[in-house]
Amino acid sequence: MSEDDLTAEAAYESARARQWRERLRGPVSRRTLFRLSAAGAAGAGLGAAGGLARPADAAGPIVKPLPPELFVAHGTNAETRWEAMRDQGYLTPADRFFVRNHIATPLIDARTWRLRLWGTGLHGSPTEERPVEFTYEDLLGMRAETITAFIECTGNGRGFFTSQQGQQVSGTPWKLGAIGVARWRGVRLASVLERAGLTRHAVDVLPRGLDAEYVDGGVNMGRVRRPLPVAKALKDVLLAYEMNGAPLPPDHGHPVRLVVPSWVGIASIKWLGDIQVSDQPLFSPWNTRYYRLFGDAYPPEGSAPLTRMNVKSAFELPWDATFPGGRVHVLHGRSWSGNGRIRQVSVSTDGGATWHRAKLHGPGHARAWVRWQYPWRTPSAPGSHVLMARATDETGATQPATVPHNTLGYLFGAVVRHPVTIS
Structure with missing residues (x-):
């Protein structure tokens, strides 16, 4: 299967399901997927890399100002008002870029931050306790690349299911302001994986953020993390440390975030802390419980995990x-x-x-x-x-x-x- 095939939802799910069936010798049900993602959450709070400097009692989930003429506040999130983009040029300024947080923006010291890579998809199978590490300075010293790309919340436009189609949905009722385009500068994820010792048997990578553990309905889902197939990781994914010519602001992933072009925003993990690299498919709540299509038109386990955004x-x-x-x-x-x-x-x-x-x-x-x-x-x-x-x-x-x-x-x-x- 080509790398382009693995950026389509159906092909991505088919490949992952086939790999997992070969291991389990049986079908993959939604219950199995939930169990696997829950098991992954058990260790999701371990190995927080980098000095978290945000005080426990810091006010508000978002650091930057949210003037009402620029944003519509949605709890931990902030939606860009489209009239605020008039006469702003092609790129979305950082002070107008939407914010999608699960919890609160962490404040991280780049001097003590480390990116840790580990797992069976790397030579020597480094462990979470003894990973391959990169400092912020290490990344700055590598060959840089710049891309112009949008990041968009998968739920962008969600409010119109109700207001236009009369259908009830759950989640933040965005209109169309959960998108922004920026010029991102950083290091290709492929370069870092190569330096870390990527093997030809690697299947998935699982980037994980440094924001607080996410609890939904009393269930601790762990830190935000979302698997990517190695084919996509090697194609065009960026470890970004700059946004529009300046270091990433805290709300947009400082010191380093992923930028996964054209894909659902959840794939572009902010405040990146570690990446598991595996020779077997990986799961998390963010590709089993969330970020699939559920409902009467879909199977019980939902659609394939969502990848590309639509028009x-x-x-x-x-x-x-x-x-x-x-x-x-x-x-x-x-x-x-x-x-x-x-x-x-x-x-x-x-x-x-x-x-x-x-x-x-x-x-x-x-x-x-x-x-x-x-x-x-x-x-x-x-x-x-x-x-x-x-x-x-x-x-x-x-x-x-x-x-x-x-x-x-x-x-x-x-x-x-x-x-x-x-x-």
């Missing part, structure tokens, strides 16, 4: 924006896809009755977004209207009118109905 579009406008009537107003927006470049964006100003081609402009990176604009002559009469934007990527994938329901509200990729008022 979306957003207007750089406030929700319920107001326009004066009888004037030309240039609508601005951005579209993106985990499949690659956006080839076309169409805009409707009458709730989907008619569609018109928007003009794409500026950069259109394959792993980021493209900006677009469309001139709209607003109606003379006051009233309510619905704006819609629909993108098509280079694979031909186009945003649909609706998407199938899933109980955790992942991957809402339907065209969003953006209400506006003519005054």
